[in-house]
Amino acid sequence: MSWNLFKVNMLLYMNNPLAVKTPIQFGAKLAMEYDACMRRGGELIGKNSILLPNLPLMNTLMGVSTSIAITKQIPGQHSFINDIGKAVVGYWTGATLQPFPITPIPAPGSIQNIIINQSMVLDPGKFPKAPFEVPTDSCLVFINALVLFMQIHLFTIKGMYFTTSMYPGLVPTPAPGVVNWQGYNIPNIPFFGLGTPDNKKGDKDGGMSGNSLRGDFVGDNNGNVNKGDNNNASIDSPANSTSSDKKKIDDELKGKLNSDGSLSDKMQAILDAETEKSKLGLLKFYDSAQLNLGKLTRNIPNTPEAQSSIDKIRLQLEADRNKCCDDC
Numbered sequence: 001m002s003w004n005l006f007k008v009n010m011l012l013y014m015n016n017p018l019a020v021k022t023p024i025q026f027g028a029k030l031a032m033e034y035d036a037c038m039r040r041g042g043e044l045i046g047k048n049s050i051l052l053p054n055l056p057l058m059n060t061l062m063g064v065s066t067s068i069a070i071t072k073q074i075p076g077q078h079s080f081i082n083d084i085g086k087a088v089v090g091y092w093t094g095a096t097l098q099p100f101p102i103t104p105i106p107a108p109g110s111i112q113n114i115i116i117n118q119s120m121v122l123d124p125g126k127f128p129k130a131p132f133e134v135p136t137d138s139c140l141v142f143i144n145a146l147v148l149f150m151q152i153h154l155f156t157i158k159g160m161y162f163t164t165s166m167y168p169g170l171v172p173t174p175a176p177g178v179v180n181w182q183g184y185n186i187p188n189i190p191f192f193g194l195g196t197p198d199n200k201k202g203d204k205d206g207g208m209s210g211n212s213l214r215g216d217f218v219g220d221n222n223g224n225v226n227k228g229d230n231n232n233a234s235i236d237s238p239a240n241s242t243s244s245d246k247k248k249i250d251d252e253l254k255g256k257l258n259s260d261g262s263l264s265d266k267m268q269a270i271l272d273a274e275t276e277k278s279k280l281g282l283l284k285f286y287d288s289a290q291l292n293l294g295k296l297t298r299n300i301p302n303t304p305e306a307q308s309s310i311d312k313i314r315l316q317l318e319a320d321r322n323k324c325c326d327d328c
Helices: 002-015 023-038 055-069 080-092 139-154 244-258 263-297 304-327
Strands: 050-052 112-123 158-167 173-182 217-219 225-227
Touching: 002 023, 002 139, 002 263, 023 055, 023 080, 055 080, 080 139, 112 173, 139 263, 244 263
Parallel strands: none
Antiparallel strands: 112 158, 158 173, 217 225
């Protein structure tokens, strides 16, 4: 759920044409959402969450990455995800974790850890190399790819617990100890809840009511909530919502958001709707390509070689279309 919350927050922000006013603002938003997501997770074994990240360094490097991105106009010149990855590594550089709970792995030679005095990140990890982004009209394609590489990176983070542990003897003696740890995880459900319950039924989503995310409300960039009409409530931007198919998807989404249900289900509904609209765009691309291919056949020589080439292109186009739909 926690990664879905990150995706939904970034999706709503990026799909709002009035939200992303400057590249620096986008970088600050992504850093804030990443930090919030990390605080919902913990180290793989001990479950200790982040205490003091290096947010200033992440914000600085995010500013650098967005500045580089706006200078690149040709696809394939650079990978924005790799630039964001440097900022993500910066977040973990010199960071510390919470001293609680006490890690269940005893320090070498000891029988039990009594207390964690400090938990440090010694290795901020290595962000995996991502390919350059393919142009798309859906922000979710970019967000999904970014989250995938962020998840891989978390497994490469290493650190150390400095403990006071109990060592065996005639009289067990407390003494300093060290426990190494590696890997950080964001669970599918919150560790300690995500808010204050506002109903009496008991939520499955850490205390957030399913009614807190409704289809007839849209939050603006400043966190304010404005009630609007159907156009304003659309998850997609007005420029991309002219298609009747997309409007149908939006209408179905609003129905799900206005119905009773958990917050987790509603966030997944938002992501599923965006995926469906992205698939519509791809299908229209292939329809247009096949239409243009049909026009092309009327202007080429009527020879076996030419017809064979066109047939190969048509078969490849159909195969790519079917593969796209299967992948989606």
